[in-house]
Amino acid sequence: MPDRTSLMRRIESVLDSGWLSNGGPMVDELETKVAQRLTAKHVVAVCNGTVALQVMAKACGLAGEVIVPSMTFVATPHAMQWIGLTPVFADVTHADHTLDPESVERCITPRTSAILAVHLWGNPCHVKQLQQVADRNGLKLLFDASHAFGCDCQNRPIGNFGLAEAISFHATKVMHAAEGGVIVTNDDTVAERCRLMRNFGITDLTSIDSAGTNAKMNELCAAAGLTSLESIDDVIQHNQQNMQAYRKAISGVRGLRLAVPPSSERRNSQYVVVEVNQQEFGLNRDGLLQVLRAEGVFARSYFQPGCHNAAPYAGQAGHQPVPMPVTERLLHNVLQLPTGPAVTKNDIRRIGQLLETVHQHAGAVLERVANDDRLGLVPDAA
Ligand SMILES: Cc1ncc(COP(=O)(O)O)c(C=O)c1O
Incomplete structure (x- = not known):
């Protein structure tokens, strides 16, 4: 604020x-x-x-x-x-x-x-x-x-x-x-x-x-x-420091990739977006999202269902003349992690540890969340 x-x-x-x-x-x-x-x-x-x-x-x-x-x-x-x-x-x-x-x-x-x-x-x-x-x-x-x-x-x-x-x-x-x-x-x-x-x-x-x-x-x-x-310069500086902390926290976690490439140019670092590779991470994006939410981390998925899959565009050939393999994949594996002035480096270190723990114990986590009515996760077949 x-x-x-x-x-x-x-x-x-x-x-x-x-x-x-x-x-x-x-x-x-x-x-x-x-x-x-x-x-x-x-x-x-x-x-x-x-x-x-x-x-x-x-x-x-x-x-x-x-x-x-x-x-x-x-x-x-x-x-x-x-x-x-x-x-x-x-x-x-x-x-x-x-x-x-x-x-x-x-x-x-x-x-x-x-x-x-x-x-x-x-x-x-x-x-x-x-x-x-x-x-x-x-x-x-x-x-x-x-x-x-x-x-x-x-x-x-x-x-x-x-x-x-x-x-x-x-x-x-x-x-x-x-x-x-x-x-x-x-x-x-x-x-x-x-x-x-x-x-x-x-x-x-x-x-x-x-x-x-x-x-x-x-x-x-x-x-x-x-x-x-x-106050925008302070906000951006805080975001940039958070982004650095996320890069460090996530770099060792297999199956997660930050979708905001490092750059020597100015960035506002307002969106910490990661792609979840289910095969490597062990859990799909939606599973991870639910675990993070259950642990009090307000992560978000973007942009479901995907504009071309939403009314009034879905199924309308005039709106989608070419295949969109990258978009189709991203819609299922993109996750935004919290940042902004209220999020500290300590929070990010804890989120990083949580991500590593979920990855290390993905099998057990998957079993647990699948049986947890509160979370209601149905794991992907793939
Ligand atoms: C990419 C993009 N375009 C357009 C908008 C619409 O802006 P507004 O909510 O101010 O109407 C938003 C977000 O709100 C957005 O994220």
């Missing part, structure tokens, strides 16, 4: 001013500070990350089909579907779980207008190759950077790639405004269109330019965002 005194001071100031929404000083300040931090020309604050994706897509003139990963939070394809576009799912690379440019290329049809890639877990996408695919095929390249605030790619802050990038400032994110989001772009026209669209398409008191929506961020959320931004 950001500093409470600082947050309360800002909230008092909003209440004193009586200016709660419609582009007040807090939103202005947040946009300026985020733009400075990301070294980007334009930042447009909106009410959440999903709406940021929608306004960005509309402002960039997307039409027809948009290629997205299935290995993402469902907000990515839903945002496109909700505004009448067709999300088409491509596979990701095993190394970093971001869009595989070759798989993307195989999804392109005459109806494709754009690629919407996701910097999953804060791992930068294969930006250069994706840009080449986009340029070769006359497509726009956009990014969902919801996991990647504070990360660099090719020594530039994420936010500066493609035509525009959308970032969620949801409470679960490293930089948050309770609810909120931003569109980041270096394109003047896209920025101008985003600003109009987030406010009903209104240009001034007497004219309306186009259809718009109400996507505005309010002043209280901007106050929370500014407060979060104040």
Whole structure:
């Protein structure tokens, strides 16, 4: 949580001013500070990350089909579907779980207008190759950077790639405004269109330019965002130390692999994601998840059932034209371990010991959990 005194001071100031929404000083300040931090020309604050994706897509003139990963939070394809576009799912690379440019290329049809890639877990996408695919095929390249605030790619802050990038400032994110989001772009026209669209398409008191929506961020959320931004370097530093501790704790455990490759570039280290290899570890992901939960470790599995297996996309050929073997595998073996300011190095050492113990006694653990009604685990046949 950001500093409470600082947050309360800002909230008092909003209440004193009586200016709660419609582009007040807090939103202005947040946009300026985020733009400075990301070294980007334009930042447009909106009410959440999903709406940021929608306004960005509309402002960039997307039409027809948009290629997205299935290995993402469902907000990515839903945002496109909700505004009448067709999300088409491509596979990701095993190394970093971001869009595989070759798989993307195989999804392109005459109806494709754009690629919407996701910097999953804060791992930068294969930006250069994706840009080449986009340029070769006359497509726009956009990014969902919801996991990647504070990360660099090719020594530039994420936010500066493609035509525009959308970032969620949801409470679960490293930089948050309770609810909120931003569109980041270096394109003047896209920025101008985003600003109009987030406010009903209104240009001034007497004219309306186009259809718009109400996507505005309010002043209280901007106050929370500014407060979060104040402490973000401390949060990231703590996360990075935690990531180091996890690397050490997990490196000796057979069958577990951290899905966030080490990098000399800046990372926010907000997502500690491991892949569980059932054959080597002795237990599958869901079994391990249940054991961890029973031991009080709040681990999470992502992203079940997988966007392409969820309504309204499941079984629809138009949404899934290519096989996605990597995504299919990851959906069954990816696990997120707890981190953040409340998690200490000592906690991580204990989690590491627990993982090692579960691995060493996997057979007995499997038998025990399978017979434990409270856990209700049905082990995989394989
Ligand atoms: C990858 C990704 N895209 C989009 C979103 C949607 O953002 P919001 O919850 O702010 O609408 C989220 C998470 O919330 C996300 O993780």
